Amino acid sequence: MKSLLIGALLASGVSTAEAEVAGLQIAEVFMPHHDKTARVAVWYPTASSELPSLYGSNPVFEGVEAQENAPLVEGSHPIVLLSHGMGGTDRSLAWLGAAFAKRGAITIAVNHPNSTWGDFDMSEGVKHWTRALDMSASFDAVLDRAEFARSIDLDRVMAAGFSFGGWTALSLGGAKGSHSGFIEACETHTEMEACGLLMSDRVKLQSQDPTLWNASYADERVKFVVAIDPGFVWGLENENVADVVSATTLIGFGSEADRMLATNFDESGLASLREDWTIERFDPAYHFSAMPICTSKGEAILEAENDDPVCTDPVGSDRAAIHARIVDLIAEQLGI
Numbered sequence: 001m002k003s004l005l006i007g008a009l010l011a012s013g014v015s016t017a018e019a020e021v022a023g024l025q026i027a028e029v030f031m032p033h034h035d036k037t038a039r040v041a042v043w044y045p046t047a048s049s050e051l052p053s054l055y056g057s058n059p060v061f062e063g064v065e066a067q068e069n070a071p072l073v074e075g076s077h078p079i080v081l082l083s084h085g086m087g088g089t090d091r092s093l094a095w096l097g098a099a100f101a102k103r104g105a106i107t108i109a110v111n112h113p114n115s116t117w118g119d120f121d122m123s124e125g126v127k128h129w130t131r132a133l134d135m136s137a138s139f140d141a142v143l144d145r146a147e148f149a150r151s152i153d154l155d156r157v158m159a160a161g162f163s164f165g166g167w168t169a170l171s172l173g174g175a176k177g178s179h180s181g182f183i184e185a186c187e188t189h190t191e192m193e194a195c196g197l198l199m200s201d202r203v204k205l206q207s208q209d210p211t212l213w214n215a216s217y218a219d220e221r222v223k224f225v226v227a228i229d230p231g232f233v234w235g236l237e238n239e240n241v242a243d244v245v246s247a248t249t250l251i252g253f254g255s256e257a258d259r260m261l262a263t264n265f266d267e268s269g270l271a272s273l274r275e276d277w278t279i280e281r282f283d284p285a286y287h288f289s290a291m292p293i294c295t296s297k298g299e300a301i302l303e304a305e306n307d308d309p310v311c312t313d314p315v316g317s318d319r320a321a322i323h324a325r326i327v328d329l330i331a332e333q334l335g336i
Contacts, residue, residue, distance in 0.1 A: 020045065020073075021052040022101030024066040029141045033133045034113045040138045041090040042148070043097035043107040045077065046070040055098075056091035060301050060311065061292040064098040072147055073104075078156030078334040079142075080107040081135045081172060081222070085163030086125065086194075086231070089117050093162060095292050099327040103336040106152060108142055110134045115164065123203045128177060128232060131168040132217035135159065139221070156334050158224035162290045163263065166230025171217045173225035174243035179213040181235020185268070189234075193262040218243065224333050228290050228326065229253050229263040233270045241273050247333065249278040251326065253285040258314060260287040280329060282322055284314040289322050 023046030028037040048070035057063025080100050084092050090109035097107040112134050115125030124130075139157075143149045159172035171177070183206050186195035198205040225248040250265050265271045271279055282289065286309060294311035302310055313319050 020047050020102065021065050021067045022046070022098040023048065023070040023072060024055060024068050024097075024101075026068070027141070029110075029138050031113060031134055031137055033130055033137075036113055038113050038134060038138075039090065039111040040141065041094070041097065041109045042142060043094075043101040043109070044148070045073040045075075045101050045104050045106075047073050056094040056292065060294060060298040061091075062295055064094045066094075066098060072106075072151060075104070075151060076153045077151050078105045078153050078158065078336060079139070080105050080330070080334070081139055081157070081159045081169070081219075082107050082109040083131060083135060083159070083161030083165030083168035084109070084112065084116070085161075085165050086115050087117050087120055088162070088165070092291060093165075095323055096160070096327065096330075099323075100330070100336070103327070103331045103334075105331075105334060105336055106142070106148060108135070108138050110138050122197065126198060126203055126205055127208065127212070128164070128167060128171065129212055129215065129217045131165070132171040132219070135168065135172055136219045139219070154221060156223065157221045158226065158330070158334060159219070159222045160226040160228070160330065161230070162228040163287070164231045166227035166263070167232040169225050169227050170230060170241075170244060170248070172219045172222050173245045173248060174216065174218040174222075174241075175236075176216050176240045176243070177213045177232065178235045178237065178240050179208060179210040181237065181240075182232060183235070185234035189261060191261065192234075193260055195262075216243065223247060225249070226251065226330055226333070229260065229287050230265065231263055233263060233265045234268040236268070236270055236273065238273055241270070244274065246274075246276045248274070249280060249329065249333070251280045251282070251329075253282050253287050253289050254314075255283045258286060263287060282325075284317040285322055286312070286314060286317075289313055289317065289319050290326075293319055293323070
């Protein structure tokens with residue numbers, strides 16, 4: 001197993017190569033498994049000279065520059081299927097989509113029905129397989145667009161995601177869930193984040209269909225996986241990950257003292273199940289270090305709403321440097 005511990009000196013010169021502003025198109029894609037449409041953001045490289053606009057900007061988070069509906073740069077571009085966390089949106093990972101576009105990749109980010117801010121139903125959103133189906137359906141929709149289809153390198157297709165989206169990426173890459181294993185983990189580690197809600201009468205994780213939960217939702221087009229502090233990593237055995245593509249990277253945040261238990265792929269045993277996977281650990285960092293860069297007022301706003309530490313990073317950490325390093329790691333895998 002490859003392992004890398006990235007310490008407090010992250011800020012010492014890690015940066016991405018700046019290119020043209022990222023192109024962005026927003027679409028609505030019908031998801032038959034939900035019987036509804038979902039918002040899909042497609043990021044891509046462009047050489048447009050038009051002035052960009054800010055995308056995803058709000059009082060809490062800084063936005064990223066985007067050229068909406070600009071022309072796609074001709075060429076052969078890798079694809080990243082990008083999945084947000086529970087309650088997130090495509091905007092929460094816009095920093096990744098824009099950065100990949102500048103490097104030459106096309107990125108597809110979906111607002112997952114039932115597990116997106118503003119469209120949230122935990123009892124439905126916990127059906128993790130629907131998210132993998134969202135990503136595959138969105139990929140199909142993009143391939144139906146001639147201007148994208150002729151420019152996609154199908155030998156370089158990556159699934160990537162953060163938190164719950166990290167599990168979505170693993171699922172697309174071939175991981176299978178363990179319904180009984182996860183329930184046992186929640187019963188054993190009652191302090192684990194979200195387990196109380198997941199096992200409550202409101203959500204009833206234990207009543208989910210084990211056949212659906214444990215099935216494979218692999219997209220055979222996926223050749224690479226990057227799971228950033230992924231959720232649902234407990235209760236898995238060798239057979240659950242035996243079919244995952246070998247070019248898989250797990251990225252974890254924090255030390256033993258401040259690491260989120262629900263996403264701790266070391267303590268859960270997931271990291272030890274495959275010796276060919278790459279493991280990257282960022283310390284000091286928190287789970288929410290993968291969220292967008294916060295504005296100067298973002299931390300105070302969230303504290304007032306009892307919603308910090310989304311903007312509070314540990315002493316010695318640099319969120320921008322962490323983002324840049326993650327972009328570099330993924331870009332290296334995709335050859336961009």
